[in-house]
Amino acid sequence: MAKKNVLIIGAGGVAQVSAHKLAQWAAEFGDLHIASRTVAKADAIIDSLREKGHQMPFTSHALDAMDSDAVEALIRKLEAGIVVNVGSAFINMTVLEGCIRAGAAYIDTAIHEDPAKICETPPWYANYEWKRREDVEKAGITAILGAGFDPGVVNAYARFAEDEYFDRIDSIDIVDINAGSHGRWFATNFDPEINFREFTGTVYSWQGGAWKENAMFEIGREWDLPVVGKRTAYLSGHDEVHSLAARYPDADVRFWMGFGDHYINVFTVLKNLGLLSEQPVTTAEGLEVVPLKLVKAVLPDPASLAPDYEGKTCIGDLVKGSLDGKPGEVFVYNVADHKEAFTEVGSQGISYTAGVPPVAAAILIARGVWDVKKMVNVEELPARPFLELLGEMGLPTRVIDATGDHPI
Amino acid sequence: MAKKNVLIIGAGGVAQVSAHKLAQWAAEFGDLHIASRTVAKADAIIDSLREKGHQMPFTSHALDAMDSDAVEALIRKLEAGIVVNVGSAFINMTVLEGCIRAGAAYIDTAIHEDPAKICETPPWYANYEWKRREDVEKAGITAILGAGFDPGVVNAYARFAEDEYFDRIDSIDIVDINAGSHGRWFATNFDPEINFREFTGTVYSWQGGAWKENAMFEIGREWDLPVVGKRTAYLSGHDEVHSLAARYPDADVRFWMGFGDHYINVFTVLKNLGLLSEQPVTTAEGLEVVPLKLVKAVLPDPASLAPDYEGKTCIGDLVKGSLDGKPGEVFVYNVADHKEAFTEVGSQGISYTAGVPPVAAAILIARGVWDVKKMVNVEELPARPFLELLGEMGLPTRVIDATGDHPI
Incomplete structure (x- = not known):
């Protein structure tokens, strides 16, 4: 089986950590990509990878992640098998939709938020993400929710x-x-x-x-x-x-x-x-x-x-x-x-603890250990492989x- | 000599106090006017005068007090003899200019400020107001600076x-x-x-x-x-x-x-x-x-x-x-x-203490006691007539x- 191409969406502090970790663990994956609304921010992360001596090519892309058509199109174009969503919490549902349509695994690190609402009433995951459980299962993709540090x-x-x-x-x-x-x-x-x-x-x-x-x-x-x-x-x-x-x-x-x-x-x-x-x-x-x-x-x-x-x-x-x-x-x-x-x-420690785990999740999907072909929260998956891998990865x-x- | 018409510029909390005090002391003056960028705010003050039983007519006007031509034109149109500037601290120089040109007495309650600068270096009055001393004297008008409570x-x-x-x-x-x-x-x-x-x-x-x-x-x-x-x-x-x-x-x-x-x-x-x-x-x-x-x-x-x-x-x-x-x-x-x-x-007490004194100053100009035909700060004028009048007026x-x- 060909190694999966990975697409990071987001270019903030957490994305920087995830990019570095993906670069360190590049042997597990195919091509690596990073997309952001502001492509210069993605390029800055690629520069920081080069400074740390990573020669492998991360490719940057401009993407409006609030537009699920654009997300779908980019995944298809890059033939991305895994999407690591470490952008703003407002983009979860459009990115997930793009993954469902294009057949890519989905990983995020925080619950979806509506920009116009603060602190919605529980059950929070059921407000947005869990409504898509059936669609994810039908599409045959793996979607791992909240795979940062906390949650994750x-x-x-x-x-x-x-x-x-x-x-x-x-x-x-x-x-x-x-x-x-x-x-x-x-x-x-x-x-x-x-x-x-x-x-x-x-x-x-x-x-x-x-x-x-x-x-x-x-x-x-x-x-x-x-x-x-x-x-x-x-x-x-x-x-x-x-x-x-x-x-x-x-x-x-x-x-x-x-x-x-x-x-x-x-x-x-x-x-x-x-x-x-x-x-x-x-x-x-x-x-x-x-x-x-x-x-x-x-x-x-x-x-x-x-x-x-x-x-x-x-x-x-x-x-x-x-x-x-x-x-x-x-x-x-x-x-x-x-x-x-x-x-x-x-990056600082808060970004580090949030940015490493989604890459561990991506590795476990790539290896098949966590590629469960449905939507899950992290506690629904076997913990020891994840925690042992995180130990190897610095956490x-x-x-x-x-x-x-x-x-x- | 005809009683002087008075024009209040500004329609905030201090202006409301000054308007009420002018209404109470209306016998000292001719017609009373109030001008504000937002004429509805001036009208609201006139409404509050009516609620307190003042029947005498305050007339409201729309005025961009940053425009000295407009200030001059309004003073001329109303034949105002005294301008009580209780608007924002940014309008002092344009209002003073209007008074110099139209020949009206000028009273304010705070130092001029440039909206783009915070806390200019001393000597503050010399930055703006005192530069106009000669022009004021030439025009033969009285300009009393800082006639609120503090300054005043x-x-x-x-x-x-x-x-x-x-x-x-x-x-x-x-x-x-x-x-x-x-x-x-x-x-x-x-x-x-x-x-x-x-x-x-x-x-x-x-x-x-x-x-x-x-x-x-x-x-x-x-x-x-x-x-x-x-x-x-x-x-x-x-x-x-x-x-x-x-x-x-x-x-x-x-x-x-x-x-x-x-x-x-x-x-x-x-x-x-x-x-x-x-x-x-x-x-x-x-x-x-x-x-x-x-x-x-x-x-x-x-x-x-x-x-x-x-x-x-x-x-x-x-x-x-x-x-x-x-x-x-x-x-x-x-x-x-x-x-x-x-x-x-x-109004609350802070506005009260700031809004009564400029009216006392206006009365003393109207009576001739403070009509000194030059630019002065309050300490340059005899204090007892002012303080005794303030006692009668509630301070x-x-x-x-x-x-x-x-x-x-």
Whole structure:
């Protein structure tokens, strides 16, 4: 069988990491392509590949990914077998549609969002992606949803706990701590628009078999995690809470995001003033402006943070459950280093943790291990091959269990 | 001699107060007119006059006050003898030009600003207004600069101390405390654009016979003032520091503005993110936006605060000096009440304190007492007639001196 051509869609910080990882693992694939609305951004990524000594040819393309006809046409033209969608969260459905029509495997790293809506009500995946399950199966393609780090690797961590530790799962607490420092007065680690949108709506968690609603920053808890130490994280809404709640309906599923007081203060000021709104306001001069778009424009480009970023991230799942009626708990986690990420691929750690996993997923599709010919979330797939491959690719998994803290 | 017709230019919160006061003191004047870029705003003020039972006719006019030809033409058409400029700080020079050409007296309440520049270097009045001194004198008109509360009444307070207490003045500390509460999460008391522009640049004060530069919120001091009690105020740049420094070059002249921690926090976040910039930024969608204009658009309209505003303001001058070699100090001040202002003229206290004094100045011009046929700042005019008239008009002056706390 011929090796599959791969098309990356997107040219931001995460796309840069995915491109570097695809280049490193090029032997698994056929031709490599990258498409972006602004082709210069894709070319800049190709330049960064050359700087790291990759001679193999990534080809760049201009693409309006909101146009499914254009997506389909590009996939057909390139004979792409796998599409890695690491563009904005607004393009998922049009890119998926293009893959369905052109018969390419689809991988993304975040849930679809409608630009006009903030924080839709659960079940989130069922609002858009899962409606296309039948079409994906009919088309005979593989579509892996949410294959970044969180969602993505943390879903596999839950599945890993299920596969190797428990026959009943009582709770899954996903904790995401960035203990790094970028040295700026304020910056978001990824697209400010997406970052803030995550936290401006209601916080949904799955507890006691039902959706529970809280306000952002309402529920904080101090965690004591490997390497990063004691950190406060806040109950937050996040993609994987929904899909994990569907697989583990009897378990409590919560997502905890670490925030410093400074972030919370800036966020609170912007939100309370109405500057995080996605609804246009009109200035005295008659100009229509979406406040969130302006806030994005004044904040540092997340990609620009990479050279100065120092410190570690720790992201993991605390899973409680029982085996043969005997209760236990396990913490499955990864620690990543911002500087190491920059040295390797020219990106900061947040982009690194998000950009490597979809390439691992692409490799597993290429190898046939994950080429399941249907739409799945990561927890529906065998976890160990994914986690072991991620270990080889720079995102090793460790476990704290009854025997101590050790690699998987 | 025929009574002078008066033309108000501007239709914001301060203009509303000035219109009500002119209506109350209509016997001093001929016809009353109000002009605004948006004539509906002028009409709304006329409606509010009718609601308070004023039957006399204020006539509204549409005017682009940045166009000195249009200003001149309107003054001529209305045969206006006095122009009360309470519009934006950007229109001073064009309105003054119109007055010079048409031969009308000119009164404003704040220094001229170029929309493209924030916090110009001193001497501020000499940047624009004072360059027109000769032209004003040649035209034989009276031009009274900065005749609001601060600048304005506080300049008269300094002159009052000079006239009635000291033969040498060592220091003038102007303190402006708003101890009122508007009940909103955040709002500015007057045009957010002007409000923030005051505090985004270097803080200039006159100390030791020279301009001293500080950063905003760098120098704070706790004051213990009548009625409002202990409050922290910060060394700030302000119009009157310059003109007072010119009259009292041997005295230290400082301006202190009271700020709560909440205001400082919001201001600091907006400033550090670049959201108070008057320089346009371009969004990812290619839209050019001046951040400060958007911030203004999302904040509450200062006029909308009036109905809920409660509490008092205290603004005064602590003047230290000596008489016949004997040192002393005097605090000259006014306390105003937000609710009383709203009940009387439908505006909050900040607008009230700014909007009454230019009408007092207009009355003194009409009466001839202040019709000096040249350009002056308030401290160059006799203070007692102004302060006594302000007492009759709702802004009584009190003094704390060696004999205690008493009315002037």
